[in-house]
Amino acid sequence: MKNYKKILSLILMAGIFSCSDDILDKDPQSGFSASGFYQTSSDAQAGVYGIYDAVQSTFSLNFSFWGEGRADAVDTNHSGDPLLMKQNALNKTMTSARWNNLYETISRANYAIKYVPGVFESGNDFSNQLVGQARALRALSYFYAVRVWGDVPMILEPYESSEQGFFVEKTDKEAILDQIEADLLFAADNCRESFGGERDRLLITQGSAYALLTQVYMWRNKYEEAVDAAEKVMGNSLYSLVGIGDWSKIFSTGFSNESIFEIGYDETQTNNLRVLYALGSDSHYFPSETFRNSFEEGDLRMDLIYDVTAEQPKKIWKFFGQGFNDESPDPSDKNIVMVRLADIMLLKAEAHNKLGQVNEALGLLNTIRTRAGLAELTQDDAISAYGDVESAILHERSIELSFEGHRWFDLVRTGKAIEVMKPINGLSDEANLVWPLHEDALNRNPKLVQNAFY
Template sequence: MKNSIKIFLGATLMILFSCSEDLLQRDPISSFSAQGFYQTSSDAQAGVYGIYDAVQATFSINFAYWGEGRADAVNTNQAGDPFLLQQNTLNSILASARWNNIYETISRANYAIKYVPTVFEGDSEFGIQLVAQARALRALSYFYAVRVWGDVPLILEPYESIQQDIFPTRTSKELVLNQIEADLLFASANCRANFGGQRDRILITKGGADAMLTHLYMWKKDYASAIQSAERVMNNNLYSLVTINDWSRIFTQGYTNESIFEIGYNEVQRNSLRILYALGSDSNFFPSVSFRNAFEEGDLRRDLIYDVTETQPRKIWKYFGQGFSDESPEPSDKNIVMFRLADIILLKAEAHHQLGETIEALQLLNIIRTRAGLPNLDIQGAIDLYGDVESAILHERLIELSFEGHRWFDLVRTGKAIEVMNPINGLNDEANLLWPIHEDALNRNPSLVQNSFYQ
């Protein structure tokens, strides 16, 4: 069995979290006293591991639906979410429009943030570290929620009393982003620097919090802060780029030195990677023509990413290895890599360019290009190939981070979503960049208002 997080919460802990299956359809009073559960340090650790358990469920398939399904690197022959996302015909009964799992994660985090400190006397370093992980995972959840739906209910306390508002309204995305920043700054300051071994990749460390901060600051266009947090990641001795010979191991085996945070799965906790990418003509997604045509000659990553032996490739074997042909529909136990060093290097390159520091930007871009077997770019080379330096960096992210759940957010963040996707599916309205709120959430909470494009 893969040495991943072995989450066994026990019947008592399952009762604790059963009331948060759908956060916006809650019983006013929980039948379980969280304070009664959190008695020992082991209870506190189990409570935090319960948050990771919820993260596993949240991103099992949605990391790709949210981050790739509406972008240009994939195509599909499948009905349901894959087709509707690709055609930009989203509706309020779309599976990926549900935020249930995200808010379950947030609910678990809120319980831990409130009750873990009650277990420990004084300023316990272990207790503070557990709270820091909980706040980082809450921040991760809200960061996805804001990018997918915009304004979302900001809930920072567990629901335990009938006196609490059980029908929260949507909070301005700016305020939610501010809370995300506060949580991640706390996590950066208080998470452990390392745990040792594989746990450094599947638990939130200081480096993981700093990687999330870098993404947050790029989303907020706070480029100076993004550079600072990225430098903390790059100066962290836990992380180094692997060679191109080991590049596939990042995804097929996990736990490499390049990985900053990956969601751990095993034979018990499994995800949908096979369904998403590995079933040939039956998979959710396969490489689009524009993606296949985007490679420069000599790029060593091409045949590590998809089946180049097929005229119309249907297999994305990035997560399974070159030559992978097992088309079993069984769930996958491969880890999902959320943040890695190459991602942060390219974000830092983009931030430098936005601040007019183009030489620094190109130096960072060329680190990734060199590993891929590509020649260095100067300003004129970037212009000749891609129009400008920013587009060269964004193109490098398209290839290097392909199918890892970043492309759609990169297009939205850089203001290029309509430009890129309009010729593909007619996207032409900024309001259409958000997902609709699922009808179940609207029916259960009269305080919610649908996003304007879907009204």
């Protein structure tokens, strides 16, 4: 189950995605009928697994580029995208400005959403489960798109005919976020509570749909809704915090009770975790001085995250285990944990604090701190150490979720990106918080307009 390729190979041989590689970048095609593929229950399931395969490719590198590369926890000695992001010198030719893989995922989801119901009788539970997964993965893709570029084209139908409008204008990001919420609510209502075993972490379940909704609600400052969604996650028996002795295994082994949704990889379908973090002096990123200096004394996570014995630490071994010392440039087969319980608990703490429920916020914050060997904080302690409770929670997220792809989005979401990054790279304009559109997209779609800052 960790590798979706076995099932996906049937789809690729059938050519179902032959016209969907990047619907915004290709010339119109006609004469394609996905309905010819979607004939049986197995076809429908294979079509949905094809979406997961696209997700593997999409986030192999970009979960870190988009979520960490512009923030304060990483430093780099590399040229190209890592340096451009660190220096806040983004441009329309950089690799991370491409949205091709996201729209590939969206396109595959659109085919499944349209054609899976036709395979089954109306109201069939399995059909709704499959469509729920497809809609959740589409929502995940659009959630990244609006956080990275702001307004983007919203496409909800598969492209199957030259009679369809091919060139698509941008859609206001708030309308896209409305659609994201609708997709995730459908998934929460229709996906399975559990598949059993590893599949509970690899496939979209009701719990992972509510977890993603929690993230979306916090992005939109919908704090009451975020609390409600987070409570559904925390009340789910599938999820529990692991002890600090097993904390590294969340990433190095995968499939822990703390994991809510992770992208599965193996020796065939690999990712770029080694290139990003683990090749010592040759990796894209290493812990910044700012990050290293931000730990409280006695934090048990520090030497689980990076090599504290090195005078100039270059290796982030969080994803591979303490003491990891393999300099091989081979791709990684470790899963990428996209959402886990600690993330949702700390978001819920933020939401409670925003609603004036400080005791509830501190209770959740202190649960995470206690696991890390740190003393509990009172409100006065939080104010003394970090300025306010919100900043204490945000700091805790920066340590607990370090290098997992959350830091940049946390800074933007809480309005702290300019405050934190201006002394580092001069970031000073809110219009600069989004990425530029890649020049290929602009050249091939005359209806697209470059983001204002660029």
